[in-house]
Amino acid sequence: MAEDVRAEMVSTVFQIVVAPGDRVAEGDPVVILESMKMEIPVLAESAGTIASVDVAVGDVVQQGDLIAVID
Template identity: 85%
Template sequence: MAEDVRAEMVSTVFQIVVAEGDQVSEGDTLVVLESMKMEIPVLAESAGTVTSVGVTVGDVIQSGDLIAVIS
């Protein structure tokens, strides 16, 4: 079953840690967001393979925007 990883707040994509095809474990950092000068890691909620990364560094994302998909 695929897990959609979505933004929880308006922020800017600061760093992308994973790429499509990477294996991740629960708790691994997928991307780092920046909001109000704070760096916020986005973590995998389950183990699997990253099948899609929907952001690039510098993107301004809104709450609910798709960041990545893990299957």
């Protein structure tokens, strides 16, 4: 079952750690967001393969925006 990785707050995409096809374990970082000069890692909640990365570095995301999908 696919898992959507979503933003938890308004922030800017600082770094993308994974690419489609990469394997991730539960707790691995997917992207690093930046808000108020703080770096916030967004972690995989389950193991799987990255199906898509739906943001680019510099994008501003809102709470609930799709960041990536893990299959």
